[in-house]
Amino acid sequence: MSRKDQCSICSRETEEGIYLLRVYICEACEAEMIGTPADDPRYEYFVKRMAKAHKSMIPS
Numbered sequence: 001m002s003r004k005d006q007c008s009i010c011s012r013e014t015e016e017g018i019y020l021l022r023v024y025i026c027e028a029c030e031a032e033m034i035g036t037p038a039d040d041p042r043y044e045y046f047v048k049r050m051a052k053a054h055k056s057m058i059p060s
């Protein structure tokens with residue numbers, strides 16, 4: 001049985017992903033995130049997407 005989840009970064013649905021801080025991200029985004037240095041503007045984009053996804057899971 002396989003379950004597809006939607007990546008919080010690129011919105012792709014894939015079985016090949018992981019949960020990072022309870023936020024689901026696909027393999028491609030995980031690899032890109034790991035390969036992006038913290039001072040790269042794209043890194044901030046990833047962090048923002050993650051934070052947004054994380055926030056939306058917690059009912060306020």
Ligand SMILES: [Zn+2]
Pocket residue numbers: 007008009010011012025026027028029030
């Ligand atoms: Zn992705």
